Amino acid sequence: MPMTRNDALALDAQDPLAPLRAQFALPEGLIYLDGNSLGVLPRRTAERVQEVVTAEWGVGLIGSWNSAGWMQLAPRVGDKIARLVGAGAGEVVAADSTSVNLFKVLSAALTIARTDAPGRQRIVSERSNFPTDLYIAESLARERGFELVLADADELPQHLDSRCAVLMLTHVNYRTGRMHDMAALTRAAHSAGALTVWDLAHSAGAVAVDLRGADADFAIGCGYKYLNGGPGAPAFVWANPKHAERFWQPLAGWMGHAAPFEFTPGYRPAPGISRYLCGTPAVLSLAALECGVDTVLAAEPYGGLPALRAKSVALTRLFAELVEARCPQLALASPREDDRRGSQVCFAHPDIAYPVVRALIARGVVGDFRAPDILRFGFTPLYLRFVDAFDAALHLQAVLEQEEWRRPEFNQREAVT
């Protein structure tokens, strides 16, 4: 029997995580399925940022580095993120952008590979990895004399051989939502003598990640997607403690120095993950990021990430089933198997993916388009309801049946998609 709107409302009524939605300042009537691109604003953030600006900066001024604990922000926010990705306290710092952090950890991984396994020349990654990851890898490969080898997801294991120095992957694919088995691929990489670098951009805060359990080598992730840190929020970086102190990373700025305020020439790296800091921390952005991370940690009394993940799986399954039943024009581009799918559902259409997404946005259902043919819908279990998934599917059906995507204004490309 097909699901009705009342069935969806009944699921929401039973949802133990429902109270978490009240943490967010969601615009009335909007169904926001783009938290995987920019998470929504937590209610606490505006007040906290204002406090940092007017009280800590405006009144405390330079003294706030001590009195307001600005120096502790990067490790404190890092420790909070650590709880979401299976890392220990003191193992994560929040800083810089995902791209910059990838440069740091991939540099470190290549240095370790050169030292421990000098013959290996390859960085192996997925052809459809997020482009910035591939660009950074391409650049480092060129600088260091490595070769970047790209493969389709299913072919990755056969590239884990004696030529592979580093396997660099995004845990959940940004276009399809396909999720790699981090533990299995890390095991396979290690068996082949290679190291692993994981980008958790589409994982942290949405799916259960266990970096320590998987014995991963390095990881980075994004602050503005499921962590709700705000546009361009700082990213984070983790190094397995067994590697953290082996090397400098090349962005050897003063905040990664053992004693930055001694102002001594000669770089002495700080212990542990702190050496992955570089310049002065972006205090306003870090304060906003902390509020965002706190919205995810607020799920801990409700079962934490396993509970969030269970709801996310139920939401994406429901949406995928509804759309497949009602929109035969679209092809499911995300895995059907729950355990291989991240917190998003994507459909493909060879011609009209872009205007359909625009027409949906005009109806108040925000997903996004990913070139060339993907309609992408992210489901953040912290603030989305089953009725949102239901209504979104019906809007999509209406856009297609009524051919709303034909309107000229939906066919003009925006600069940012």
Place this chain on the structure above:
Amino acid sequence: MPMTRNDALALDAQDPLAPLRAQFALPEGLIYLDGNSLGVLPRRTAERVQEVVTAEWGVGLIGSWNSAGWMQLAPRVGDKIARLVGAGAGEVVAADSTSVNLFKVLSAALTIARTDAPGRQRIVSERSNFPTDLYIAESLARERGFELVLADADELPQHLDSRCAVLMLTHVNYRTGRMHDMAALTRAAHSAGALTVWDLAHSAGAVAVDLRGADADFAIGCGYKYLNGGPGAPAFVWANPKHAERFWQPLAGWMGHAAPFEFTPGYRPAPGISRYLCGTPAVLSLAALECGVDTVLAAEPYGGLPALRAKSVALTRLFAELVEARCPQLALASPREDDRRGSQVCFAHPDIAYPVVRALIARGVVGDFRAPDILRFGFTPLYLRFVDAFDAALHLQAVLEQEEWRRPEFNQREAVT
């Protein structure tokens, strides 16, 4: 005849730049001589940041990348900064930290040197350059097989020889306030076949800088000092147009790609300075930085940077003369010649520099200590008055004469100095 407080008040009454002070939310009664470490809060910033958080992020959500022009922030703020440093429109972008940007431009400079003058192995810098600059140079030298050679300021010219690939200097020294002659040193470096990289951290917004006029090669600078961008504000980066498109810089993230939203593998660098962008721009921080830069641009109707510089010179000269006359225990550590001094005045004391600074702060006069022996006082002409310089000198005299620095609480070191 020694200057009196009334003389100082008379100077303020005649100061055509005096109205610019009203742009700032200065705590009542505070004499803030640390704008070279963290500029004060512009009145406009709190409101603007709140607008970005609650309206642009909170309501506009992902659509604000287009509707609120978030993608244009980095070049727009860059263009504004360009007007302060003698660069052209489209030549500067605001992004990342000073340290990260130094890594980009020094990498580019070393690549150019390797290509155009392959035998040169040396990066020459000043021994007392700001440590993070030396750490980044040390790291890059190690990676690329260069040698970092440090010299005292007066000895720099003799190191400009056929071994020198890059001369990397901070225009105004962070400890002493000594200002290099950018045009002369750039000319000397070019005559010797070397490139120049200038760090404008203590210059931008405070002293007249003419990057184009000096024919400098690369420059970076800080957003949170004289540009009043807030704690950890993004930094900026400039490349001489003749170099900008010659190479990738190694932090080849997606925002530096020619078409980031085509999501194509294979890095194609954007034209001009845009290729010096890396990850997603930190929108909250960039919005705050723009408000800060606007406070400096607001001086344009009053004569702009030349007028600000003239006031800065008068303020620092007044303070230096007053302190030298009244505090014989302290040795002037900044140049006496106006044209060799940046916008700060430093004094040295071998034993009590730290507690004297702390005692002054307790009196509401905020300078800072720089290890091991420097008392540092920055003068931001946008918001400081002659009476502030006068009163600060008298407070300093009182701290010394009354030996307030002996109090135990002033002798306990804070984490951040």
